[in-house]
Amino acid sequence: DTEVTQTPKHLVMGMTNKKSLKCEQHMGHRAMYWYKQKAKKPPELMFVYSYEKLSINESVPSRFSPECPNSSLLNLHLHALQPEDSALYLCASSQGPRVNSPLHFGNGTRLTVT
Amino acid sequence: GESVGLHLPTLSVQEGDNSIINCAYSNSASDYFIWYKQESGKGPQFIIDIRSNMDKRQGQRVTVLLNKTVKHLSLQIAATQPGDSAVYFCAEIGGQAGTALIFGKGTTLSVSS
Numbered sequence: 283d284t285e286v287t288q289t290p291k292h293l294v295m296g297m298t299n300k301k302s303l304k305c306e307q308h309m310g311h312r313a314m315y316w317y318k319q320k321a322k323k324p325p326e327l328m329f330v331y332s333y334e335k336l337s338i339n340e341s342v343p344s345r346f347s348p349e350c351p352n353s354s355l356l357n358l359h360l361h362a363l364q365p366e367d368s369a370l371y372l373c374a375s376s377q378g379p380r381v382n383s384p385l386h387f388g389n390g391t392r393l394t395v396t
Numbered sequence: 397g398e399s400v401g402l403h404l405p406t407l408s409v410q411e412g413d414n415s416i417i418n419c420a421y422s423n424s425a426s427d428y429f430i431w432y433k434q435e436s437g438k439g440p441q442f443i444i445d446i447r448s449n450m451d452k453r454q455g456q457r458v459t460v461l462l463n464k465t466v467k468h469l470s471l472q473i474a475a476t477q478p479g480d481s482a483v484y485f486c487a488e489i490g491g492q493a494g495t496a497l498i499f500g501k502g503t504t505l506s507v508s509s
Binding site: 322323324327332338372378379382383384386389390 | 428430432439440441442485489492493494495496497498500501502
């Protein structure tokens with residue numbers, strides 16, 4: 283089991299649906315991250331939150347909308363996705379804001395867009 | 397931009413052998429590096445890290461070597477076991493003011509018994 287919990291584990295959605303991915307950590311970390319991972323590829327950074335404020339957006343399309351309601355929670359709202367958005371979405375946290383200790387990852391949400 | 401890469405996409409070893417996984421990085425200003433292991437269906441799991449003021453760091457059955465002259469990292473796994481089979485990624489600090497982690501391409505380690 284990891285200290286970063288992601289729900290749901292699997293999600294299938296149509297291109298007109300709206301869904302949300304959730305991430306939670308209780309390690310007191312102040313930085314949280316969303317990564318996208320395609321099959322047989324490394325994780326790619328999407329967003330970074332530091333002290334509940336968005337600090338990095340890696341030019342992610344607006345159909346992905348992150349939210350950090352508090353220091354323990356991170357959401358990723360999904361709307362009008364495309365089939366190529368199917369991937370493993372990983373959440374991570376670190377003591378932050380500068381990365382000088384390991385990021386802790388959840389086991390991800392496997393997203394399929396039909 | 398910053399990037400981290402691995403030399404070999406796959407590595408196959410026999411149980412009990414020592415494994416060496418290599419990684420090249422491009423940002424000479426990088427001062428912190430991490431190795432992760434990712435098993436099928438799971439997120440990346442921390443193995444070991446090293447800061448740029450060190451050349452070598454040892455953990456339990458794992459050693460990371462850092463050669464800043466040629467911008468090269470390696471992960472050595474002693475007495476490799478079937479449970480070590482996974483994808484291994486090196487990662488370096490990137491983003492604005494070092495606030496993000498950038499992953500290399502990954503090496504798939506297969507251990508046969």
